[in-house]
Amino acid sequence: MLTKQDVHVLRTLLQEYAHAASLPVNQEKQRLWIKLNHLHMERPMVLIDQIPWNEMDVDGSLRCLVADTYWRQVEDNLRCTLYKFRHMPADMVLNPYVCLPRPIHNSGWGIEPVSSRHIELEMGSTAPSREFVNQIQSLDDVERIKIPQLTLDEKREAQIIQEADEIFSGIIDYRLTGLCMHLGIWDSIAMWMGVENCYFALMDEPEMIHALLEKMTEGLIDMIGQMNRQKLFDIHSHVCHCSQTFLEDMPKENDLPLSGNAWAFGLAQLFTSVSPAITDEFEVQYMKRVFPYFGAIYYGCCDRLDDRMHVIEKLPKIRKLSCSPWSEREHFAQVMPRYCVMSNKPNPAFLASGKLDEQLIRDDIRRTIDAAKAHNRNLELILKDISTVNHNPSCLWRWQEIAMEEVQR
Template structure:
């Protein structure tokens, strides 16, 4: 009873925030932004906070049951974010019950050793990987995964959410988002240095590996369509707004859902140091097959892409957003993007790392991006993510949000 009382209280707080007029208005701004309307005020968002070092009383867990405790943690973090460093973050006006998927895997299990553990409250650590792709014989291990719905676990999620949110919010099944980052997976099987050498020394082998992963992802997309479990109402694609007027919001239990109804996203972070031609040859041409099956696409993460936008434009006809990082040239990026895509700018988290915002550097970064987007009529947003530390002082996140909004107020030209 104690756990239920705690969850009902938190659910009531969440529902009040989620059903507020302010919150309900945010997704339409996202939709307008994703319609490439450069007059939309750039959203300001914070994700991937170092929750483990934020010792605020509001975040302290009190439930005992593991399932209750997991939901309690999610609710407390959502409420805390909205109260302390919300920016333009939107809460969903319903409770989600995740569809549980069984996936047998593609034939490999990552073998790694954590070489440096995080010293702060983040989940970030350094890894050393065992090479499982030493030669062509390793390719024989690839398998197309068996994918099924765990009906019992899914029903348990629905029952749990319904019990907690009864009379407060409706419950909706949450489906699967499409994400095809095989150049995150390949280095875990082969090692980063081995991958970089083999792109040059053994290109045929690396093409065979990329082809194997592409077939796995093609199979997964097909199975998700057959199982009718694709998610059509994502508010965020890995920290960036996903609401759009161009794709339908459907009910998993009532409507037929295909890949053409949803976003797909990918990236190749380890390709930060390779040429545009090599990036296109070993990643983009393969992801093109996957993106072509979907409604809209989003590309990039932490890799600089300002000099690779012509290749993205050539390959992805449904591309809507491009990630531009602190290691990219925002002037070159905005000039090439123009009004054709959303420039999703990922701000430098080093500016909050000390626990006190480094105002001058952070402000210059945002001003440069806004000025570039103003010149080129480029729709944009500002996202702070990959925050490995704020030195235990969460107020730095609030200060960052306030600073960015101040710069937008002064510099942005709709």
């Protein structure tokens, strides 16, 4: 239950957010994102996400005070958003409203990851290392997997609306926001089996893997149907997989939160170490059945794609393609489809020591910009998957300054 102190804390943060969101820079950055996403880039765009928040709190501004579980989550998001806007805004856009997550219950696939080893650099690390127990070793194990059931808690949502009307009154609007769907089923499989076991199974038990993928693909399609019936998709945040997704034509005003009006993201990160033919057989052929349900797709994460672009371009609805540090960026820019944005991921290892080689950073960013320019590509730079900055947040802030200098040269 919310206390008066909780309400006071939230309203104070909302006032700060409302002021920041009202600044003209947000409208200008949104305009630039629309240009980029429609392939009429004025300059490369820059974002920073997936930050080691346990290393960021230099002044206490990230310490949450709200007791209520739901509203503490909202508080945490506000604090992190405002921190980024103060210290490393790059090209982030603050919406003229706050997104409130809808209370959606997911029953899961009927199987949970089991770790045999769990290693953290320190307590509270955002990127621990884990080794997983193989729970799928036969067709009988595949039968354990269930289609997830997604249910909106309507009673709780009514309560959230009542509370939000009081908290937000006179400050800023809010919007109840659904889910951006994660279609990377190999992320789940890797945690159920362990990465090495996945590779062995692809070679030794392909029939079992096909049965597993068929079941999960059917599950994804069923989940999309459930979410469409309950109107549970996110069409308000304008973020998908750490990228800003503003478009002129999606969503349109008064559009319903359905999959056809929404972005989703797909990936198969461990397939960097398999052949393009395996990627086609065990990823693309299944996702070709899922992606058409969506308005737009962001594809890729840490996976290498430049050496299998002829396979990836078979996938429908893709608007952005990830050029990870594992991809050869010049080749990526040369072979990628012209209808996509080149979503480059600068290497976060350059920040891991907490000390920056500024010339190395500049040269790296310039190399990416030159590669995109040579092939007339629309480019975004998204620094993400940042496991550590060795407790020196200022190196992230400085990386942002360097990146913004380079894209505006």
